Amino acid sequence: MSTVDDNPAERRFELAIEGSHEIAAVYYRLQGEKLTLTHTIVPERFSGQGIGSKLARGVLELLRASGRKAVLRCPFMAAYYARHPEYADVVETSAE
Numbered sequence: 001m002s003t004v005d006d007n008p009a010e011r012r013f014e015l016a017i018e019g020s021h022e023i024a025a026v027y028y029r030l031q032g033e034k035l036t037l038t039h040t041i042v043p044e045r046f047s048g049q050g051i052g053s054k055l056a057r058g059v060l061e062l063l064r065a066s067g068r069k070a071v072l073r074c075p076f077m078a079a080y081y082a083r084h085p086e087y088a089d090v091v092e093t094s095a096e
Contacts, residue, residue, distance in 0.1 A: 004058025013062065015055040017046055024055045026077065034069045034092060040076040056080040060087045 002016045012025040024042040028035040037059070042052045056077055063070050069092040072078040081091055 004055060004062060006062060013055070013059045015051065015058060017043070017051060020046075022046070024051050026055060026059050026074065031071075033067070034071055035063065036071040037074045037077045040074050052076060053080060057084075060084075060090050064090045 002018055004013050004015050007014050008030075010025075011029065012027045015024045016022075017024060020043075022043045024046070025040070026037055027039045027041075028037050040052060040055065042055070057080075059077070060070065060081075064087070068090075070077070070090055071092045072081055081087055
């Protein structure tokens with residue numbers, strides 16, 4: 001089973017898609033200990049297979065484990081968080 005990895009050189013979290021050479025990714029901007037999540041990409045042919053949700057969960061779990069916070073500017077990540085409020089300790093919700 002694939003896991004989500006941080007690729008700081010590309011400023012993105014990556015999830016290898018099993019059975020292919022493609023990845024799904026969440027792009028970010030680093031601001032101190034906060035990461036502003038800006039965009040999520042899942043290749044079109046894998047849409048609707050739960051890959052985006054697996055990626056989102058993995059990103060939030062990695063951030064939780066590292067003690068960092070996420071600022072959600074990506075609509076997909078914001079929608080995932082709306083359905084999974086258990087990540088409130090990871091998501092920065094105060095106005096900046």
